[in-house]
Amino acid sequence: MNNTRRSVLKTTGALGTLVALGLITEKQALAQANRAGFEAKTLADALKSVGGTAANSDQVTITAPDIAENGAVVPVGATSNLANTTEIYLLVEKNPNPLAAVFVIPAGTDASVQTRLKMGQSSNVVAIVKADGKLYSATKETKVTLGGCGG
Amino acid sequence: MADPMRIRAAHKDGVTEVRVLMSHPMETGQRKNAAGDTIPAHFITDVDATHNGKTVLKAQWSTAVSQNPFLSFKFKGGAKGDKIAVKWVDTKGDSRTDEAAIA
Numbered sequence: 001m002n003n004t005r006r007s008v009l010k011t012t013g014a015l016g017t018l019v020a021l022g023l024i025t026e027k028q029a030l031a032q033a034n035r036a037g038f039e040a041k042t043l044a045d046a047l048k049s050v051g052g053t054a055a056n057s058d059q060v061t062i063t064a065p066d067i068a069e070n071g072a073v074v075p076v077g078a079t080s081n082l083a084n085t086t087e088i089y090l091l092v093e094k095n096p097n098p099l100a101a102v103f104v105i106p107a108g109t110d111a112s113v114q115t116r117l118k119m120g121q122s123s124n125v126v127a128i129v130k131a132d133g134k135l136y137s138a139t140k141e142t143k144v145t146l147g148g149c150g151g
Numbered sequence: 152m153a154d155p156m157r158i159r160a161a162h163k164d165g166v167t168e169v170r171v172l173m174s175h176p177m178e179t180g181q182r183k184n185a186a187g188d189t190i191p192a193h194f195i196t197d198v199d200a201t202h203n204g205k206t207v208l209k210a211q212w213s214t215a216v217s218q219n220p221f222l223s224f225k226f227k228g229g230a231k232g233d234k235i236a237v238k239w240v241d242t243k244g245d246s247r248t249d250e251a252a253i254a
Contacts, residue, residue, distance in 0.1 A: 035196065038213040073217045092215055096181065100215035109207050109226040110166070116217040118179070 037099050043091065043126070046098040050089055054128045054135035057082070062127040062138040068119065071144040077114035078127035080136070085111035087130040094123035119144045158251035160235045167229030167253055169200065169207075171222045171237050179214035195220060197240045202226065203233055229253050 037049030047053060063077040078088050088103040088111060095118070103113050111129065119125075122143040129136045154174035161168050173195065180192025198210040207226045229235075231253055238248040 035211065038211075075221075077223075095215050097213055097215065100213055102211040103224075104209035104211075106206055106208070108228060109224065112225055113208070113210075114221075114223040116221045118215050118217050 037102075038097055040097060040099060043093045043098045046091055047128075049099070050128055051130070051135060054137035057129075057136035057138065060127055060129045060136050060138040062125060062140045063114070064125045064140045064142045066141075067143045067145065069145045071119040071121070071146055073116050074119050074125075074142060074144070075114065076117045076125055077112070078129070078138070080111035080129040080131060082111070082129060082131035082136060085129050085131040088113055089126075089128040089130075090115070090117065091126040091128065092117060092119050092123055093126065095120050098126075156237055156239075156247065156249040158235060158237055158249055160229070160251055160253040162229050162231055162253050166225050166227055167202070167233075167235075168225045169223065169235055169237075171200070173220045173222075173237075173239060173247075175218070175220060175239070175241065177214065177216060177218045177220065181214075193242055195239045195241045198222065199238045200224070201236045201238075202229055207235075 037046060040046040040049055059081040061079045064074065068074040076090060078090060080088065085105055088105060089099065090101045091098045092100050100117050101115060105111050119142065124139050124141050126137055126139050156174065157172040159170045175195055176193055177195065178190050178193040180189065182190045184190055192214060194214050195212050195216070198212065199206065200208040208224050210222070233253045234250050235253060236248055236250045238246060240246040
């Protein structure tokens, strides 16, 4: 929508000004830049930012309800049985910005996280796992009775 | 400053399970108030969990994480009484760190 385009332009402009004024350091600006994946509007774009296409794998499991009554609070979890899992991405296909959360898993931490996400409407929930530099995914469809993006 | 987080960490059979409940509005920037004005986005962008100073989980979040976010994860090691610290940073630059001992 035009509206969001405006606000994106505004934010970029404001960030540039803040750097110029020395109010925020370049490092902080970089941290913002790394979040570009969160701005992606479609699943395909979000996947690009993650690093390409992921192969379906039965070693990755996603836990999400079949039917979520309240889209504002949908319990979603992802587990990977693959060795050397370093990152877990959670995406909701039909949200305005599909990429919902990124988890970085250091050695010694189990590749298993649970959280709660918002879902605007019934959609596929995708977990993408990065193991040994390769991407693997699992998908689950969740139906939402009441959307979580309204006012 | 936001309300404190609730952190529970339990150790069992060599694995520590950590559960965190944060207190945060997680505004998406898409909702409107009664007057029709857009409520500006305000959400947690980064979460960092440490065990005795060593990072055990890092997360980057978008607006799609629910209000008062819940997070649960497990890591190998840890012992009763060890400190688990969780820190978040949000879009307004606010941050909060809370600690809990492993039970």
